[in-house]
Amino acid sequence: MIYFDHAATTPPYEDVAKTVAEVMARHYGNPSSLHRLGEESAKLLDRAREVSAAALGVRPREIVFTGGATESNNMAIKGVALQFAGRGKHLITTETEHPSVLESVKQMVSLGWEATVLPVDGEGKVTPEQVRGALRPDTVLVSVMHVNNETGAIQPVEDIGRLLKSSAPRVLFHVDGVQGFGKLPISLTEGSIDLYSLSAHKLRGPKGVGLLYVREGLQLVPLLAGGGQEGGYRSGTENIPYIVAFSKALRLAAEARDARTTKLYRLRGQLIQGLAEIPELTVNSPALGAPHIVHFSYSGMKAEALLHMLEEEAFTYPPARRALPSEVNPAVFCWPWVNPRISPHRVFGSVWAMNMKSET
Ligand code: PMP
Secondary structure, rough: OOOOOOOOOOOEEEEEEEHHHHHHHHHOOOOOOOOOHHHHEEEEHHHHHHHHHHHHOOOOOHEEEEEHHHHHHHHHHHHHHHHHHOOOOEEEOOOOHHHHHHHHHHHHHHOOOEEEEEEEOOOOOHHHHHHHHOOOOOOOEEEEEEOOOOOOOOOOOHHHHHHHHOOOOOOEEEEEEOOOOOOOOOOOOOOOOEEEEEEHHHHHHOOOOEEEOOOOOOOOOOOOOOOOOOOOOOOOOOOOOHHHHHHHHHHHHHHHHHHHHHHHHHHHHHHHHHHHHHOOOOOOOOOOOOOEEEEEEEOOOOOOHHHHHEEEEEEHHHHHHHHOOOOOOOOOOOOOOOOOOOOEEEEEOOHHHEEEHHOO
């Protein structure tokens, strides 16, 4: 089986899975407890925060561990909206954000906030000028994803951040970095991004853990009230095994980024070249898209039917395999996820450097 669904989730590094099991078995103390077992867990948590911060190039106290990017996105949008309601009640986002952003914005609208949802162009992108045009005196937050999980479109987030800092410095900027981190460079130290969400399982870490980078000095209304863990932003006993494993995956993602990106672009190029040979097929991903996502439409049949057909044929018939890059190892095979809400004819697949024969 060749796994082509890395935008949905990635298989964990073996070492990461081992870390989860080891930390879970040995370091079960509650980091808030003052006895030795608790202190050991607290030390692991501190270390994981340092490792994660180093991978992102930020300060450890700017990292809030969460239960994944859905939670991070909710925390950023609702936390800012509630904190700065006195300043204004206008939010800006784009129409192709992940549901955890769009639905959070919708919830705030139902509670009396207003939102501008920017349309994207034919390549799935927005421009800094569109953001500038949508700004109002009562705008408190702009939220734009770095890389779209379905099309691979790369949004100009650093340019948008710079524009906001120069022309509307009180407006906060949140970036959903889930699909960009570890594949594309991103600078959080420049100060143009105030909040940044990540999910561990998109980086070969465990599911159910993520983080929100919150720029130092920025206050949010916490969504969870309780014991005050994670600087008061995320009450609840910390999931030490997952947090430690996540920090390991983050370090690996950051360390090997350039080599991985080069390999992914090569793999993506081969895949697109193969797909271009099929006349009924259109590649929709922008030419300058993210290195790991390919989005295509097939006019011959509905995407779901195509998916199942490919699933069957891929094992046996070369025609379906025509679209596969030569370096893909046929021992690992599975077909892309289909989102029938977007279009019945669209399919997208995502690759990871591990799709290379040399790495499997
Ligand atoms: N944002 C983006 C861009 C995503 O691709 C995903 C996962 N599909 C999320 C947020 C949510 O992540 P999680 O499901 O881990 O909470």
